[in-house]
Amino acid sequence: MTDHAPFPRSRPRRLRRTPALRALVREARLSADDLIWPVFVCDGEGATMEVASMPGVIRRSVDLTAEAAEEAFQAGIRTICLFPYTDAALKTDDCAEAWNSDNLSNRATRAIKAAVPGMSVMTDVALDPYNAQGHDGIVRNGVIVNDESVEALVRMAMAQAEAGADILGPSDMMDGRIGAIRTALEEAGMQDVTIMSYAAKYASAFYGPFRDATGSSGALTGDKKTYQLDPLNAEEGLRCVARDLAEGADMVMVKPGMPYLDMVRRVKDAFAVPTFAYQVSGEYAMIRAAAGNGWIDGERAMMESLMSFRRAGCDGVLTYFAPEAARLIRAGWE
Numbered sequence: 556m557t558d559h560a561p562f563p564r565s566r567p568r569r570l571r572r573t574p575a576l577r578a579l580v581r582e583a584r585l586s587a588d589d590l591i592w593p594v595f596v597c598d599g600e601g602a603t604m605e606v607a608s609m610p611g612v613i614r615r616s617v618d619l620t621a622e623a624a625e626e627a628f629q630a631g632i633r634t635i636c637l638f639p640y641t642d643a644a645l646k647t648d649d650c651a652e653a654w655n656s657d658n659l660s661n662r663a664t665r666a667i668k669a670a671v672p673g674m675s676v677m678t679d680v681a682l683d684p685y686n687a688q689g690h691d692g693i694v695r696n697g698v699i700v701n702d703e704s705v706e707a708l709v710r711m712a713m714a715q716a717e718a719g720a721d722i723l724g725p726s727d728m729m730d731g732r733i734g735a736i737r738t739a740l741e742e743a744g745m746q747d748v749t750i751m752s753y754a755a756k757y758a759s760a761f762y763g764p765f766r767d768a769t770g771s772s773g774a775l776t777g778d779k780k781t782y783q784l785d786p787l788n789a790e791e792g793l794r795c796v797a798r799d800l801a802e803g804a805d806m807v808m809v810k811p812g813m814p815y816l817d818m819v820r821r822v823k824d825a826f827a828v829p830t831f832a833y834q835v836s837g838e839y840a841m842i843r844a845a846a847g848n849g850w851i852d853g854e855r856a857m858m859e860s861l862m863s864f865r866r867a868g869c870d871g872v873l874t875y876f877a878p879e880a881a882r883l884i885r886a887g888w889e
């Protein structure tokens with residue numbers, strides 16, 4: 556970096572004086588193209604359910620999800636990510652509902668692709684919505700077994716790809732799943748399906764409201780520390796990113812978002828690949844709760860948080876704020 560001239564030759568405030576000058580030297584931009592909207596899908600028709608710990612977020616039945624996708628598309632959102640709220644009766648130890656071609660997530664994928672062909676659909680590859688044990692992998696005698704879980708994840712991923720998913724998002728953190736899914740896609744002639752790997756995914760308290768939203772918090776026994784990363788480990792996160800890229804991931808993700816922006820920057824600098832972050836449910840809940848209490852300006856805090864992802868090096872962000880932020884961007888937010 557070049558040294559700047561000493562004061563008063565250098566007066567950095569010169570470039571901050573007017574909106575035009577500030578815009579001229581702005582380094583990063585936030586556009587609706589950078590936003591991926593995670594949505595919760597529930598059973599029924601014309602049905603909505605509120606999520607208590609995520610004010611403003613609702614679960615929608617498949618028909619209303621397709622409608623919401625259409626509206627979001629009008630606002631500029633071009634990728635949507637599906638999470639099913641699965642009936643407890645469909646949760647089993649073998650997680651078979653995960654690869655049912657007519658499960659909620661696959662029905663929603665087809666409905667969205669039919670209603671809004673230009674919308675990219677991303678799906679979640681992990682067994683937790685379908686697992687009686689609430690874990691992302693199959694549990695045998697209290698142990699989350701890796702290789703058997705990977706086989707199940709491959710079946711799940713293939714069902715999602717067949718339903719028309721554009722982006723598969725393995726969020727399970729089992730070893731070897733990216734390679735196994737990539738191989739299966741190639742063998743099935745579905746070589747154009749993309750994979751966004753949840754590569755550096757940490758064992759986080761910030762997922763709490765999400766587990767309520769998908770109904771997996773009740774089922775979960777214990778924690779996810781044997782497969783999700785230790786929050787203190789940065790190098791291990793980088794190794795996971797390297798591994799997932801070597802196995803065939805097209806894009807990688809860091810998760811959660813705001814407490815892990817250092818990881819975003821390190822991943823982007825080290826690998827120079829499409830890099831994403833997930834601003835998770837707990838981050839959303841914090842901003843909403845503080846805003847709801849009048850303690851912060853919710854709109855400005857939302858936009859600033861999203862801009863911080865871009866500054867840190869993210870190509871895009873998964874955020875529950877996506878439609879709201881897209882509308883503000885449309886309206887000329889600076």
Ligand SMILES: NCc1[nH]cc(CCC(=O)O)c1CC(=O)O
Nearest residue numbers: 681691726761762765835836837
């Ligand atoms: N495979 C589970 C999954 N996929 C996305 C999230 C969290 C998203 C959020 O908190 O918004 C989780 C939760 C978890 O790992 O327990």
